[in-house]
Amino acid sequence: MRYDPASGELGGTATISATATQDLARFNFDLARLKASKVTVDGQAATSAADGDELVVTPAAGIRTGTAFTVVVDYSGKPEALNNEALGVGGWLRTKDGAFALGQPESASTWFPVNDHPSDKATLALSMTVPDGTEAIGNGVPGPRETAGGWTTWTWKEQKPLASYLAFVAIGQYRVQTSTHKGKPMVIAIPESLPPTSNAARAMARTGEVADYLETQFGPYPFDAYGGVVLDDDRVGYALETQSRPVYGNTFFKGGADVSVVAHELAHQWYGDSVALDRWQHIWLNEGFATYAEWLWSEHEGGRTVQQSFDRVYAAFDWSTPPGDPGAKRLFSDAVYIRGAMTVHALRKAMGDKAFFALLKSWPADNRDGTVTTEDFIAAAEKASGKDLGDLFEQWLFGKTRPTY
Incomplete structure (x- = not known):
């Protein structure tokens, strides 16, 4: 890529290596506010067209399922951030001396073609x-x-x-x-x-x-x-x-x-990055564990113990949003972060420290570089503890009243 801070112009060539998971006559990339000038698939010219914030690519010949292929996209323009009413602003933001591209859950498509x-x-x-x-x-x-x-x-x-x-x-x-x-x-x-x-x-x-x-x-x-x-x-x-x-x-x-x-x-480098979400509804697996890490760090530094951090928020929490499926408008709510962390602590009490801390290491090791769901984690926790934890997760992740503790 080449970016000129003075004009705000970005030009790029993206080379994408992919594998077809079904027979393809065409396929789409997410690409917001930027225009593709040339697209090739395995070195052959392909046609492309913008469809809202997507780039539709039609290769010269269809691609069979299981086939690896390479797409090269030349593109340019003045990138802009995406403003989602429920999720906020994400993506490319221009500054006085440059720019930055950042945001969750949408960001990458504002500066390169991608399956976002x-x-x-x-x-x-x-x-x-x-x-x-x-x-x-x-x-x-x-x-x-x-x-x-x-x-x-x-x-x-x-x-x-x-x-x-x-x-x-x-x-x-x-x-x-x-x-x-x-x-x-x-x-x-x-x-x-x-x-x-x-x-x-x-x-x-x-x-x-x-x-x-x-x-x-x-x-x-x-x-x-x-x-x-x-x-x-x-x-x-x-x-x-x-x-x-x-x-x-x-x-x-x-x-x-x-x-x-x-x-x-x-x-998050362990919980959220190396082990990533299969769907956004499972975001408590990211934020609950990262918030719990804050509690662990506080205790390590001689501040509040983990139990004190838990007690401080448990006493007067709004339990109306279930972190196991918060909905788009509450994807970054306290239910996901704080109630998510409380869920982790309730699990620790149910499992016992030895099994719990072993799970904290085995989960990211077993799922490194992969994607996971809440159901995957529940299964792992039950295997590690030897216990049926269905009632615990039902209360803490999906209930709308104060869980028993």
């Missing part, structure tokens, strides 16, 4: 060309940089499959710190608008420490790189578990070097 659904994970390599003096940070392991004619090309490679919403790019003026942690690259990017001693920088400096602690709870770190990116932009009042390199809005650090949010997003 968490069940279809893929590896990703990014080559982003920007004006000299501008940084471009992405997922995974950094590659060589090349400079020519006033432009610099940054390269990044994520060799473990990722859900499309976990892909990101941040372009602008950043201080990029590259080091090594446990033999893997650690890349931290802090906006130049924030001082080197800022709360954000101090929190990011603990990334390796937090990841190491979470390894003791969840098993080996699942990716080939570490890091974090901070955005100094009032439009980003959240953090996102972008694979191998979470992105944090600076709003989290205005009151101090808050490490709990770092624990949350790094926990």
Whole structure:
């Protein structure tokens, strides 16, 4: 890709390796607000047409089920974010010195053609060309940089499959710190608008420490790189578990070097990234465990114990939204995050610590690089505990009244 911050123009060539899961006369990619100028399938010209936020590709010949094929799409335009009334703004946002692409559940389709659904994970390599003096940070392991004619090309490679919403790019003026942690690259990017001693920088400096602690709870770190990116932009009042390199809005650090949010997003590297959702209704498996990781980290740091964190929210919680199927408008509600974490703790009490903490490691190990459902997790928990846990999950995930505890 090539991006010009001055004009806001993005041009790209996407090469997609795919396999047909049915006989195909045509197929679609998600591609929002950008126009394809040329499409080939296995080197042969294909026709393409826009259909809303989708690109419909008709190859010269049909593709049989099970056949591997390669699509190359040349495209360009001024990318825009998607504004979903129920889910908020996600995708490409232009800034004074560059841009960033970020968002959940929709983001990737605003900057490259993709099957923008968490069940279809893929590896990703990014080559982003920007004006000299501008940084471009992405997922995974950094590659060589090349400079020519006033432009610099940054390269990044994520060799473990990722859900499309976990892909990101941040372009602008950043201080990029590259080091090594446990033999893997650690890349931290802090906006130049924030001082080197800022709360954000101090929190990011603990990334390796937090990841190491979470390894003791969840098993080996699942990716080939570490890091974090901070955005100094009032439009980003959240953090996102972008694979191998979470992105944090600076709003989290205005009151101090808050490490709990770092624990949350790094926990997602196991629960949500390496082990991803088959459908969005199962999002409590991401957010419940990441919130529980915050509670574990607090206890580890000498703050509230996990039980105290549970008691604090259990006493006066609104139980009307079931986290096991919250609906689109409540996909990011307290029911998913906090009641999800309470569900995890109720499970711990039912299983006992030995079986529970063994499950915390076996679940991401057994499902690494895959996608899962709530039913998959219930089955794993019952196998690990040797107990019928149907009533527990029915109350905590699907009930609309206070669960017994």
